[in-house]
Amino acid sequence: MSFDLDATATARLRSAGQRYTTQRRQLIELLADAGSPVSIPDILAGGSGLKQSSVYRNLAALEQAGVVRRLVTDEEFGRYELAEDLIGHHHHLVCSRCGKMRDVDVPQDLERTLERALDRIAKRAGFARVSHRLDLLGLCADCAAEVGTDTTRA
Amino acid sequence: MSFDLDATATARLRSAGQRYTTQRRQLIELLADAGSPVSIPDILAGGSGLKQSSVYRNLAALEQAGVVRRLVTDEEFGRYELAEDLIGHHHHLVCSRCGKMRDVDVPQDLERTLERALDRIAKRAGFARVSHRLDLLGLCADCAAEVGTDTTRA
DNA sequence: CTTCCTGCAAAAGTTTTGCATTAAC
């Protein structure tokens, strides 16, 4: 984990009146190492020994402190990544079969075009716009291969 | 409800081996009338008398038949709208405070630009691309007004 | 030493399921 990340996490937690405990450091490390969004079942099953209620509470604390972000997925459980200002604005490739997510960047100029257009649209709709969310939905290479073979979900 | 919609729903359900019952017609009507995504609590509380388990089962059946679509939100419950090929490709304005969603169109040319760029990105990532999802997150006019006044969620 | 965090177990929320009855075809 980079020194910056550690220091930033400490600072943000402190200013939210919270401590940078071993478990929280562990969670942040885990998310940083994964490099793509991680689900709570993954975390709980991951041999880290982290306890269910603590994971939920700590992710909530880290989210409130602005260190992590909870993503919205079509799965039935939560998925988290480091906050956008820590890892940069990006989007996700989502596999509609296995649910796995992968980070992806879109070209700068498309991003700018998008921003401008969305600002106009939001303004017209009386919306105080904060951000956008753009996901690509499809089949990851693994699932595309399996779909040819098996019938789990034609 | 338009004649087309009714006929389409019947056809799609039949070819999935399912019946077009009163409740299913009611749900489709409800979604069509709403004109924006409707949550399951909304449906259950809406005086329709529809029962919880039936609503869940019928929305699942309708989704599998390709008549409705379940949306992904940051709320803790499901939200549905009519299938995209019935109401057209569009995106959503989402209020991060009250969760309400509103349909919104983006300009044709932006949509095309986006499509082309995303196809390239998906291909590069080894993804068999199916579609994209673009949401605008912000504060709806109502919530923007209230935030000035109250402190529920600064 | 004071405050917050942790863990266990139990509760709360949404969604799913078993089974007898009713409706669709």
Place this chain on the structure above:
DNA sequence: GTTAATGCAAAACTTTTGCAGGAAG
């Protein structure tokens, strides 16, 4: 008539919470 849909209640699942004990500052 046969098969699928409905309603009720109970289960399953993720997430939240109460409370006693332990760690952080």
